[in-house]
Amino acid sequence: MSAELEMVIGLEIHAELKTKTKIFCGCSTAFGAEPNTQCCPVCTGMPGALPVLNREAVRLAAMAGLAAHCRISRHSVQDRKNYFYPDLPKAYQISQYDRPLCEDGWLDIETETEKKRIGITRIHIEEDAGKLIHRPEGTLIDCNRCGVPLIEIVTEPDLHSAAEVRAFLTKLRAILMYAGVSDCKMNEGSLRCDVNLSVRPRGEQALGTRTEMKNLNSFQFISRAIEYEFRRQAGEVAAGREIVQETRRFDEKSGKTFAMRKKENADDYRYFPDPDLPPIEISEQELAQWEAQLPVLPDARKAQYVDRFGLSAYVAEQLTASRATADYFEQAAALTSAPKTVAGLLLTEVPRLLEPGSEVIPVQPRRMAALADLLAQGDLSSGAGKAVLGALWTQDGDPRTLAEELGLLQISDEQALWPVALAVVEHNPKAAGDWRRGKQAALQSLVGQCMKQTRGRGNPAVLQVLLRRALEQ
Amino acid sequence: MRCGEMTAAALSAALQKRELSAREAAEDCLRAIEERDGGIGAFLTVTDELALRQADEIDAARARGEDLPPLAGVPMALKDNLCTEGVRTTCASRMLEHFVPPYSSAVYERLRGQGAVLLGKLNMDEFAMGSGTESSYFHPTRNPRALDRVPGGSSGGSAAAVAAGMVPFALGSDTGGSIRQPAAFCGVVGLKPTYGAVSRWGLVAFASSLDQAGPLTRTVQDAALVLQAIAGRDARDATSLEHDWSGLADGLYAGSAGLRVALPRQCFDSGVAPAVRRRTLDAAAALEGCGAQVDEVSLPALDDALPAYYVMSSAEASSNLARFDGVRYGFRAEGCRTVEELYEKSRSQGFGPEVKRRILLGSFVLSAGYRDAYYQKALRARDAVRAAFDGVFSRFDLVLTPTAPRTAWKLGEKRADPTEVYLEDVFTVPVNLAGLPAVSLPCGQDESGLPIGAQLIAPHLGEPTLLRAAHTLEQALKGGGKQ
Incomplete structure (x- = not known):
């Protein structure tokens, strides 16, 4: 290989808008109903049925645009994208072509190593298609999803690693949820991501031929698909082969991508403005009203957390990724002198205890605050902290009382620990001798002995100091 | 009765x-x-x-x-x-x-x-x-x-x-x-x-x-x-x-006195049958007899209306009729093994030749590379037709034309050349392109006794004036014994 290759990634993300009813009719958008129980002549494309735009979908899409720093078009057009597929009852999808609702936005992302701005080309409104259910006896169509409102968010090809993609999606998901635009449940398909990936020698400006990986439905699969596809394309380039422009399917079992169909220029959707739908007009007043409805967004909160609580930018970014988590953090942080410890608990211990897919923490914020204080003051070891949190998860109570009951409270009192340190030095002459001859590691074994004597409750940091003092005597 | x-x-x-x-x-x-x-x-x-x-x-x-x-x-x-x-x-x-x-x-x-x-x-x-x-x-x-x-x-x-x-x-x-x-x-x-x-x-x-x-x-x-x-x-x-x-x-019943009626020159083209021309002029005279003022006008934008209409209507039809694919309702061809075959056979067998012709025409004028030359151009022609009517209606209350250039043809007579039939729509399609109201009413017969219709066109939402004038004309022609 002559030059090192880099990957260039642009994303197309579909998010379901959180409207109660569909985009062009009054049918429910609730997930999980019996097939074909939430549809009508409009969303099943019966002859003579007509679409009428749900204005709430426009508001939510505009909120997404505002949150992503886009320019909102005061006049946009809905177009028909014509193609035949059994899950598309009208044989056209109502979408937006050359006059989308939102254009030219960006989001800042923070990975562990750097901060970057990712361009957002456009956000437009469209309707979802139905779902095909393949059975041995044949293929069935569920029209419940037909006409569920979506936004499609298209990024610039500004992303260069799986980590960046993950950071971007985390941020995007955060703002969509903050702004009440979408549930963003990947497992229910309310957030879906297509990845366009190409490779080029580092430093090269021109884009290589890209492949598209469609409908990846978890962060983990996205990362794996990107890693695999990058290696595959690099392999093709190394072997002197051309990259073929095509759609590829990521197979979750094998972790590989497979060609689905050639993406030829023959794909011609014959877009034209839908004559059933007048253009979408947004008044200045309406737009101002929507702007005022926008909540404080993750970036603003993140800056606050760095400023007020001394959190690192990376920790603050993680914490603000979910509105529920950030709200919880703010409540607990107000009641503790150790907000950093609260942040640590929320990012490391809490996720282990949460039900998959849930964000509901059954512990009152004031209890979390008290627990953080105990940890910060050295009254609890980190292991004991975990145990107390686990106990709080199932029963309410004062963390200190709980820790006492469980016998977990840490002993940090020097007077109480001094006799233990002296005794351990006396009874372990070999280790003491080793330390005195300069072997630092010997101290750890002495700390371990002290912990054993205190049945794990001695504060190791205090014990280290006391042991040194005893050894130097 | x-x-x-x-x-x-x-x-x-x-x-x-x-x-x-x-x-x-x-x-x-x-x-x-x-x-x-x-x-x-x-x-x-x-x-x-x-x-x-x-x-x-x-x-x-x-x-x-x-x-x-x-x-x-x-x-x-x-x-x-x-x-x-x-x-x-x-x-x-x-x-x-x-x-x-x-x-x-x-x-x-x-x-x-x-x-x-x-x-x-x-x-x-x-x-x-x-x-x-x-x-x-x-x-x-x-x-x-x-x-x-x-x-x-x-x-x-x-x-x-x-x-x-x-x-x-x-x-x-x-x-x-x-x-x-x-x-x-x-x-x-x-x-x-x-x-x-x-x-x-x-x-x-x-x-x-x-x-x-x-x-x-x-x-x-x-x-x-x-x-x-x-x-x-x-x-x-x-x-x-x-x-x-x-x-x-x-x-x-308020009569038509003082109404200003425009008569486009195209009404007297060679394409218009003489009897149709005569009866249209009779209708104009009858309106004048009721106190309306009739003037000839030039409306060149009307000439672009016909091709623009066939491009636009076919484009929309190609999309509107795409839903008839044999999947959910309507005709479904038998014995298909793939969904592509189902689409192709159901649509081939379910639609007649004129519908297929318009779907093909419409798909063509919307396709990449031809969209600008046909569909977009038709949109501009439509704007021109609207502007032309706006111009006329700034000076007139109504436009009078024949409804069709000729009277009814014999069954089967025009099956060979579809475009010949398309030409029969020359006076009616501009009205649809401009979204205007219009009425056709009987204004006499040709030499074989076939009915002839006169068309009155009014501005946007001008139905009250349109129907008032049509009613006057209807009564006047009845009184004149032309029917």
Whole structure:
């Protein structure tokens, strides 16, 4: 290989808008109903049925645009994208072509190593298609999803690693949820991501031929698909082969991508403005009203957390990724002198205890605050902290009382620990001798002995100091 | 006099005076259909049981002394692209031969709300594409005035049913002249309302930006009566207009004194048959006789209207008719192994040649590389047509033209060259492109006794003036004995 290759990634993300009813009719958008129980002549494309735009979908899409720093078009057009597929009852999808609702936005992302701005080309409104259910006896169509409102968010090809993609999606998901635009449940398909990936020698400006990986439905699969596809394309380039422009399917079992169909220029959707739908007009007043409805967004909160609580930018970014988590953090942080410890608990211990897919923490914020204080003051070891949190998860109570009951409270009192340190030095002459001859590691074994004597409750940091003092005597 | 030969207004009056019952009116019309339609073929479905049930309901309500709307008990028939819940709606296509919609069109609902009684569904060109009702999958319709002639189209069944005295009024749909031209060919009144005046909910779409349902009647007064019943905003059609339509039928009698009427030079082109030219001039003279002022104008933008219309309407049709794919409803070809094969065979076998021609044309003009040259150019031509009408209407109240350049042709005569038939729409399509209201009314006959129609065009939502002038003209021509 002559030059090192880099990957260039642009994303197309579909998010379901959180409207109660569909985009062009009054049918429910609730997930999980019996097939074909939430549809009508409009969303099943019966002859003579007509679409009428749900204005709430426009508001939510505009909120997404505002949150992503886009320019909102005061006049946009809905177009028909014509193609035949059994899950598309009208044989056209109502979408937006050359006059989308939102254009030219960006989001800042923070990975562990750097901060970057990712361009957002456009956000437009469209309707979802139905779902095909393949059975041995044949293929069935569920029209419940037909006409569920979506936004499609298209990024610039500004992303260069799986980590960046993950950071971007985390941020995007955060703002969509903050702004009440979408549930963003990947497992229910309310957030879906297509990845366009190409490779080029580092430093090269021109884009290589890209492949598209469609409908990846978890962060983990996205990362794996990107890693695999990058290696595959690099392999093709190394072997002197051309990259073929095509759609590829990521197979979750094998972790590989497979060609689905050639993406030829023959794909011609014959877009034209839908004559059933007048253009979408947004008044200045309406737009101002929507702007005022926008909540404080993750970036603003993140800056606050760095400023007020001394959190690192990376920790603050993680914490603000979910509105529920950030709200919880703010409540607990107000009641503790150790907000950093609260942040640590929320990012490391809490996720282990949460039900998959849930964000509901059954512990009152004031209890979390008290627990953080105990940890910060050295009254609890980190292991004991975990145990107390686990106990709080199932029963309410004062963390200190709980820790006492469980016998977990840490002993940090020097007077109480001094006799233990002296005794351990006396009874372990070999280790003491080793330390005195300069072997630092010997101290750890002495700390371990002290912990054993205190049945794990001695504060190791205090014990280290006391042991040194005893050894130097 | 047979009920089907009466005007809706006269029949309504007779029903209100209890000179006859709704059931008697329906039965009389059903008998007329049985006697006369065999030689004409206006109906695709006769809903006799339903009609009698609906009529009985009206009679029962009247017996209870209820206050009934004006059309209560008046029989009607609908073009078969207007959905009727529980009654098959075929669009005269094999594709929808057995399609029974689970919902009704807005116009059917409104007319039912006014008490009108459904006799059946009327023949048409397949999916409303044509000018002779010859492209119906089922059978052609014959012109009641001359059985070897076409009734016009695409609402040929609607015009023929009224002209043959089988029903007092019918509804048609008009995308490029499909109400007005058959009205002219059959010697009845046909009204195409302002785009958005009448809800398109349940009207099976041909070209959504041009389609509009409207009445075919025996008189201008009836047209006003029916329009008033069907017009008005409908939340289910985003293009339908908020507008006050009350008083339309009462405003007909104010005369036409002082109205300024424009007569475009194209009316005297060599393409226009001499008899048609003469009768149009007679109509202009009759209007002048009533105190209107008629002037010739030049409207060159009209010449671009025809190609623009065929590009736009076909483009929209190619998309509107894509849903007929054999998957969910309608015709499905047998023995297909892949979904592609199912699409191809169902559509190949389910659509007739004229529909296929328009779908192909429409797909072509929208496809990458041709969109700008055809579709976008047609949009600009449409803007030019609108601007031209705006210009005329800044100086005139109405425009007068022949409805069609010639009278009804013989069945089968024009099957060889479709573009020859397209030329028949030259006076009607500009009206649809501009979204304007227009009416065709009988203004005499040619040397073979075939009816000729005069078309009056009004500005956007100008129906009151339009119908007032049409009524004056109708009365003047009747008085002059030209009919």
